[in-house]
Amino acid sequence: MDIFRIEGPVRLSGTVSVNGSKNAALPIMAAAILAPGKSVLRGAPRLSDISVFGQLLVDIGCKVTTAANGDITIDSTSIGKPVGEYDIVRKMRAGICILGPLLARCGKAQVSMPGGCAIGYRPVDIHIRGLRELGVQIDLENGYIVADATKGLRGREIFLGGPFGSTVLGTANVMMAATLAKGTTVIESAACEPEVTDLANCLNKMGAKITGIGSPRLIIEGVKQLKPFEYDVIPDRIEAGTFMAAAAITKGCLHIQNCRLGDLMAVVDKLRNIGVTVEAENSGCIVACSGHVRPTDITTQPYPGFPTDLQAQFMALLALAEGNSIIIEKIFPDRFMHVAELARMAADLRKEGAAVIVSGVKKLVAAPVMASDLRASAALVIAALAAEGTTIINRVYHIDRGYEKIEERLNPVGAKITREGDGSV
Numbered sequence: 300m301d302i303f304r305i306e307g308p309v310r311l312s313g314t315v316s317v318n319g320s321k322n323a324a325l326p327i328m329a330a331a332i333l334a335p336g337k338s339v340l341r342g343a344p345r346l347s348d349i350s351v352f353g354q355l356l357v358d359i360g361c362k363v364t365t366a367a368n369g370d371i372t373i374d375s376t377s378i379g380k381p382v383g384e385y386d387i388v389r390k391m392r393a394g395i396c397i398l399g400p401l402l403a404r405c406g407k408a409q410v411s412m413p414g415g416c417a418i419g420y421r422p423v424d425i426h427i428r429g430l431r432e433l434g435v436q437i438d439l440e441n442g443y444i445v446a447d448a449t450k451g452l453r454g455r456e457i458f459l460g461g462p463f464g465s466t467v468l469g470t471a472n473v474m475m476a477a478t479l480a481k482g483t484t485v486i487e488s489a490a491c492e493p494e495v496t497d498l499a500n501c502l503n504k505m506g507a508k509i510t511g512i513g514s515p516r517l518i519i520e521g522v523k524q525l526k527p528f529e530y531d532v533i534p535d536r537i538e539a540g541t542f543m544a545a546a547a548i549t550k551g552c553l554h555i556q557n558c559r560l561g562d563l564m565a566v567v568d569k570l571r572n573i574g575v576t577v578e579a580e581n582s583g584c585i586v587a588c589s590g591h592v593r594p595t596d597i598t599t600q601p602y603p604g605f606p607t608d609l610q611a612q613f614m615a616l617l618a619l620a621e622g623n624s625i626i627i628e629k630i631f632p633d634r635f636m637h638v639a640e641l642a643r644m645a646a647d648l649r650k651e652g653a654a655v656i657v658s659g660v661k662k663l664v665a666a667p668v669m670a671s672d673l674r675a676s677a678a679l680v681i682a683a684l685a686a687e688g689t690t691i692i693n694r695v696y697h698i699d700r701g702y703e704k705i706e707e708r709l710n711p712v713g714a715k716i717t718r719e720g721d722g723s724v
């Protein structure tokens with residue numbers, strides 16, 4: 300298992316470029332199932348989650364190849380086994396989003412219930428509810444969702460809201476199934492995340508008829524068939540936000556290329572609010588910070604609110620603010636695995652239910668820490684860049700799921716990160 304040895308404190312300065320979005324790429328890969336033939340996804344990041352999703356597609360009968368330039372070709376001419384096996388889906392929850400496309404394409408599908416997750420209980424009841432509304436018969440057997448749409452999918456008005464707001468992959472699943480349903484589907488309380496918008500744009504390129512894209516009311520007029528796509532995925536807003544936090548905590552200055560500021564307005568607003576400069580620049584922005592950041596309050600919310608996927612990284616940043624901040628997690632109330640690890644680095648944190656009170660300290664101190672999930676590990680990297688001494692981060696494979704070779708991208712701008720180990724997970 301690889302570890303990171305990170306020396307701090309450092310000041311980041313220079314240019315970094317953001318990769319394609321993992322969370323947009325995954326459901327778009329699933330969309331390839333909808334249209335027999337060869338689809339090509341351009342600009343996807345080279346991440347373990349992307350290759351695991353590729354394995355899932357291969358397992359159901361697709362041929363998946365990745366070219367030297369990173370383009371992923373998915374040949375879905377034949378789907379031999381519309382089954383998302385437990386052994387693959389348990390590694391990556393996004394596997395659930397093959398369910399809608401498989402039903403639309405094959406009329407039947409079985410997909411394993413995803414199971415436990417480091418960021419808390421993550422049910423899929425809304426996915427199931429939405430698909431049932433489209434006429435799918437669904438039973439749970441042996442830990443699998445066993446779904447039958449052989450009587451045909453029919454368009455309906457569907458409310459997809461849940462106790463924590465909208466659902467990103469639930470919207471993706473129902474929207475993909477509805478593209479080939481008979482009649483018109485209206486999804487109320489649809490997720491508005493840029494990744495859902497990107498999927499909808501790709502589906503329309505395939506011949507789907509979706510309007511209301513980017514709004515909580517998606518209207519999907521069913522069509523008889525779709526054609527394979529060639530599509531460029533959007534830049535990863537969460538990676539961009541992570542680089543922003545890294546620039547701010549190191550009192551550095553980063554030119555972040557390939558970053559759509561419009562996807563990050565809540566984050567940019569928070570940064571400006573705490574004294575960090577963010578200026579648009581060509582296809583990206585310049586983020587600079589010259590002194591201590593001011594404390595603030597952050598509440599995570601569905602888009603366009605502050606993203607839960609940046610909560611941990613901003614907790615690391617606010618750990619060094621001049622005063623007390625409060626962070627409230629409204630999407631995944633148990634997503635606080637990083638709290639205990641950041642506390643090992645001398646952050647002053649008090650958890651109260653789904654909130655954490657962050658009392659700013661003068662300095663963070665290096666320590667051996669454990670990566671627990673993707674974004675929690677990113678927070679540890681950010682803290683380590685600013686901490687005094689050498690931080691050792693164990694279980695780096697978590698960070699590799701969402702950030703492509705982060706050390707090779709941050710070292711040229713001033714980080715001192717060494718990877719050690721044999722690459723095993």
Ligand code: EPU
Pocket residue numbers: 322323325392393420421422423424425426427461462463464465466467468469490494607608630631673674701
């Ligand atoms: N929820 C339900 N029932 C459902 C589905 C969701 O109650 O059937 C709840 C969840 O438990 C949560 C809330 O609704 O409280 C929102 O969950 P959502 O379904 O939107 O999450 P997701 O689609 O499973 C995606 C991202 C996550 C990101 C969330 C929220 C992908 C592959 N994953 O998950 O990304 O945190 O949306 O924005 O797109 C990450 O990249 O680190 C990551 C975890």
